[in-house]
Amino acid sequence: MKQLFDDISIASSKIVTKTYSTSFSLGISCLHRKFHEAIYSIYGFVRLGDEVVDSFHDYDKRTLLAEFQESTYRAIDQKISLNPILNSFQHVVNNYGIERELIEQFLASMEMDLQDKNHSLFSYETYILGSAEVVGLMCLRVFTENNREMYDHLKPSAMKLGAAFQKVNFLRDLKNDYEGLGRVYFPGIDLTVFTQKEKEQIECEIQKDFDDALVGIKQLPRSSRFGVYVAYIYYKTLFNKIKSVSCDRIMESRIRVPNAQKISLLAGSYVKHSLRLI
Secondary structure (H helix, E strand, C coil): CHHHHHHHHHHHHHHHHHHHCHHHHHHHHCCCHHHHHHHHHHHHHHHHHHHHHHHCCCCCHHHHHHHHHHHHHHHHHHCCCCCHHHHHHHHHHHHHCCCHHHHHHHHHHHHHCCCCCECCHHHHHHHHHHHHHHHHHHHHHHHHCCCHHHHHHHHHHHHHHHHHHHHHHHHHCHHHHHHHHCCECCCCCCHHHCCHHHHHHHHHHHHHHHHHHHHHHCCCCHHHHHHHHHHHHHHHHHHHHHHCCCHHHHCCCCCCCCHHHHHHHHHHHHHHHHCCCC
16 A cells, blocks of 8 residues: 555654654654644654765665656656655655755755865855755745745745754764764854854854744744744754854853753743743
């Protein structure tokens, strides 16, 4: 039965999400149930693409990424794939009308990771667009359920939220990206002499993204608002912890939010949502 394979495909995307990201998994659980499968499928897809360029060091990454890209487009066109992650993703693309352009931009950013180790302002903004902002737009397509007017209205805020999440990741992973992968995402930064002033400039940029994103979160339908807000709160808390430490500490260790604190944040967010404070 085809439905059995589709169920297995969704389950595979869910496993990928829960294995790689506690924060996003909890955020998804706070969405209306009708959105769970679609958002698990989007996360599974982008996680797979990211793993190719970040983790498969003993293999030909460029060939693997090209095969992944070809398989993705074939799955969307044929409306099926033997790859469970791509099979679940193509359902979302076809059911919610996710534009091919968004997928192309995501894959282009993954390709940039194969060659760009230091970024100019232009390549940095291009990378953020493809690796994060378009993912926010894919999710927004789901949340707005083919309401074009609402999608267009909330599009800028969704992009800012994706950008904020990605930039927090960059700041948190500064040491690992530099020492493990030889990458420096923030333009004009020399990590051998990384200063507190440079850190604060980056933080101002991220704060502006968070502020702009929150405006849109408050206008989301209630079916998605709480789940997105939970993810926002998790990342904002991580960001605040990063802000509280020195530039030297960032280059020494990876800052985290403990799972126990995440549960506490979830409870606080639920109260605000219940009282219609968001």
